[in-house]
Amino acid sequence: MMMQRRLLLVIAAAGLALAGCATSPTHEQHPPIVFVHGNGDTAALWQTTVWRFESNGWPRERLHAIDLPYPLARDDDGKAQPGRTSTADHMAFLKSEVDKVLQATGARQVVLVGNSRGGNAIRNYIYNGGGAARVSHAVLGGTPNHGVWATKGFREANEFSGTGPFLTGLNAPKNAAGDEVTGPVKWLTLRSDNNDKFAQPDGLWIGAKGTPTNVTFDGPALKGATNVVLPRVDHRETSYSPAAFEATYRFITGKNPQTLAIQPEAPIVLNGKIAGLGLTPTDPASGNYSNNLPLPGAQLMVYATDPATGARIGNAVHTKTVGTDGLWGPFTAQAGVSYEFAIQATGYATTHIYRSPFPRSSKFVNFRADRLAEADKAAKSSVTLNRPRGYFDAQRDRMMFDGKAALPGVPPEGAGVSASKLNLTQEGMRPIAAEFNGEKITGQTWPVSGNHVVVLELTY
Template identity: 50%
Template sequence: MKLSRRSILLGAGSLPFAVASLRTGALAQTAPTAQNAEVPPILFVHGNGEYDAVWMTTLWRMESNGVARDRMMAINFTDPLARSDDKVEQAGRSSTGDQRRELGAAIAELKRRTGAARVALVGSSRGGYAIRNVIRNGGAGDVSHAVLCGTPNHGVFATDDQPNNEFNGRGTFLRGRNEGESEVTPGTAFLTLRSDGMDKYAQADGRFIGKPGTPTGVTVEGPELTGATNLVLVALDHREVAFHPRAFREIYKFIAGREPARIAIVPEQSVRLSGLVTGTPGGVSTNRPVAGATVDVFRVDPDTGERKGGAVHSAKTGADGRWGPAQVEPSWFLEFALTSPDAPTTHIYRTPFARSSDIVHLRAARPLGPADKDAGAVVIMSRPRGYLGLPRDVVLLDGKEPADVKPGVPTDSAATLRLPAAEAGRNIVAQFGEERIVARAWPASENRIAIAELTY
């Protein structure tokens, strides 16, 4: 899909908070509309290879609209990556059955904690598979609403090979979820949110999954479901249809039955942060805790990235991998210095945290590899809640558009800057839209990597 800067700006600018279209199946269900109805407890479900922390800003927006923190939960799947073959065990990866069992346990816990008869589920990408699987296998009585954001409900590809790949629209798993006149389970109200063509996992050409020129058998409409309310969000990418403010509006409105009072996050006067240190054993991203890691939190200057005094918090993780809590101010720019076993020392720079969170998870950067052998310093710009889209977005790393971010349909969530040894130690600006982070380029010779991690 070829996009010009003008067409993107016209599309995004003309509909700042609108959806491009509303597609509703013949058997569509609707959410409750009573203005005074209490919002049910909400459980957020992350996608393939991700963690619960991706929902941080969504949780903040919910809290800013009066949803109590203890009536929400975000699941952290133990092994978030899917298997290549759903029926064959694969180290550090999960089956559809594994995810269904973990999600079922989380639903039971949220019901127990709140005393509610039913909960609402919101899933991003693969998280929608787990939601549909639970509901389809007897869980409809526990779930009032199901919101599926960018979930490839008809596959990332649809072919006659790889029948046990859960992302195959013609495979065993998805055929089992989609069979019948309606593709949704009666008794639960379903909403799907999808892009208008900017989702890299809903494309007709296989170049976005490593097979250029090969038809995938799916289209941009792949995330829609017969029987659901299906909404299209203009110019948003695969992740943004879950985590963007426009996605929040639709999620809240569907579950609460009314417009949110506000979209912006209301800052707290005092902020407490904590989280989990995880790792990548064997190169596979998991959410398993890492013991023996040290975490030092520093306040840094927003214009230089330099530390302002000593650490405001220091911790060493135990068997549970937890660090914190750290007490900070909502105006502070922060550096998290993570020393994790068998990994580079990782310096993670963040813009201010507007509200408290116990899902500020930290994972060491990947080891320095062959591509870094001549680098004096390595700085990574990372956007966990969306992709870096050119020409859609303002994306600047050290004053230039990153060369490793491909234009057109957004496919890259990170960009890497490698500096010569003579430039190690200087400050690097990472800019995405209005969010600006200044990081220090730590010497690679000391086995250190810096990450400028975007929140929005």
Template identity: 55%
Template sequence: MTLSHITRLTRRTALLLAAAALAGCAWKPAAQAPAAPQRPPIVFVHGNGDNAALWMTTLWRFESNGWPRERLHPITLPYPLARDADDQPQPGRSSSEEARLFLAAEVDAVLQRSGASQVVLVGNSRGGIVIRNVVAAGGAPKVSHAILGGAPNHGVWSSASFRPTSEFNGAGPLLTRLNNQGGAGIEITPGPKWLTIRSDNNDKYAQADGAWIGAKGTPTHVSFAGPELKGAKNVVIAGIDHRETAFGPQAFAAMWRFLTGSEPATTRAVPEARITLAGMLSGAAVDNLPLAGATVEVYATDLSTGARLGAALHRQTVGADGRWGPLVTTSKTALEFVVTAPGHAITHVYRAPFARSSDLVQLRAARIAVDDRDAPAVVTLTRPRGYFGIPRDEIELDGLSPPAGIPAGVAGVSTAKARLADASERAVVGSFNGERIVGRSWPTAGNHVVFLELHD
């Protein structure tokens, strides 16, 4: 490695660590109760291409069962997509080592702020691999429990010929090292208590066929049990998808039992009458970096028509940190978020009422997809915390049930799109297993994109 390579890596690592420090300074809603000493801080780590917002409903469930809000720490990794080859720089993506350094720094910051001696680490998908890497690289004394939901612990594929150095290759150097630490029959780093949560057969990244990695008909050499680890407590939940292994109510119940030895009082979010919302705004690129100078507007909307109820509740041009908010509202108020940013479409995001306060209302300025530019209007139903499954789920968008574009079988897509026949403004309804959102159509010709975003 040349001196210039080392210099670039050093600068990149410094940027990642600086982002970790900035994330730790983000506004937090007021705590509901003093920190209970018996409840350790929990650090939540999202998966490939995701952000901390996916943990919103999981945090609500922990809070609703009495875990102190100030001891729940979801993090957002910059450059959240893994490299195709872990040992080769790739613009806009991070290596396993960069992700490890970021999480390790955040663990140290949480320990310092909380005064605790250990943290709990909870991760989904790639986040589970990052957790394992941190623990294996000397972090074990700082971690009491490690919970991995849907982590591809034996790879999404296992092959010496296809992307041999990828983080997601079970035969690659990273997973080979992590799976050979504890002696014969043990695949975990000794010290913390380990839990894995997996689907019985509905995880798109634990399939014997390569259909979900673009290689249909090619064996992956990975089984449904790929997320399990020898030496861990391994829990199997029937029917759940890849994301639901971490973000779903059944996964939460498994986490709670593992951490407390008892059943949770509820797996639902107990509503708060008055709530405070805030978050961060990023651009269309999947880098989780703040989009300074963009404008955020928030409107209350009619639950049955999606129409705005008066003037904006909140209007703000975000600064260098990308933070927006706080907005104080009620848990019975449906909302429309509007993001306006140079180089992006005017982005409208409709949400059903938020049950509880959150500083994880992450917004992303979007662009109109090339294939949608000729459509009068387009509305997308999106489910960030899980996938749509046919026939498992009841899904409807603009009167079509199920919407077009959702394949039957293994749940693997998180969006459904309706291309409207005209550009007239009207109500558009989306629903998923009982959760209902009503938004409004906006014309593509006016550079508008519309999302109906589900909580669950």
């Protein structure tokens, strides 16, 4: 176990220690918070976290989530790679976003909250990009601060190498005590006890089962920070779960949140961005790189659906051809109503995304148009159950997909898979349902022969 200056805490016992870490702001002085997503992800993953801050009185205009245009890290941080960003690129983008937020709010400092790779950018910005004077608190959820692997001579040019120059530079002692972080910024790390796929002693989740990673469960902890353990959460839940919100809120304010529940509001106004895959949507050689670039010309149609069958109820309630900003809204949703979001774009399959009802407004309802994978083209219908804000854990979660508790592609133990795909062999359209820990979504199957793909996307 890594030596730490402050006591390592489990979440059940964190209250008193965290309450002393920061002073509580008045209602008028809620600091702006900038949320930084992880590798390959989007600002949309912070949706429920933002809702919880809003439900506790945080002004909406002081909650900002960034969208890194190319969110995937390079294989070699020092070498240009199409569709990828370096640590320097990531830091520069974060710096520009922080500057925008400070200018818009008139605040002197921001709070930075990052998941996984987002924490790398936060640390780099604070120590190497001039961010120390602009940041009051830094919260790192599941950030692989000591690497996903730490093996001499193995992929050390990658930013996730614990023995590589990027992380060893960030982890260099900051004082005589050997702390890896120092003030004036206040630091919090959030980690899982043993269920983070990127903080494992075995290389299973990096394709090297049986090979030691030389990284332990406490790899995300930092000497000199307040380090909190959240039992059984997975890699993404170190940031996006109710427990992560509770610890973050307490660290920033010095007090417990009034509620962990997401409070409903009316009217419910939704907006977000439609992005695609690859470098250009019509170039098959560009690969399926995740990106957060707008997809101009994409058409979105929104339909209210029957929650029991997934069938459309009447005509589209909202349609838009997106422009250069990629925004598909605003759209005023009805409370308690489930929706289908159908996306059409050149070079993509018609993508049918089904969502459960929205409780609150959000500008982070981002979508990606999808393509049919070669392996799916023989199916009659291809349906993916997607959990963006966490992973599926067969030992922990109550799950059902098309009437079966065993989800395709989800292992019997461990939390490392966030999507499960069913390729159906039956002709025709029919309802298809999924349930995850009480959240239920029902959609419709659509024919692969017509270049359709279906996504049941969980919110929680």
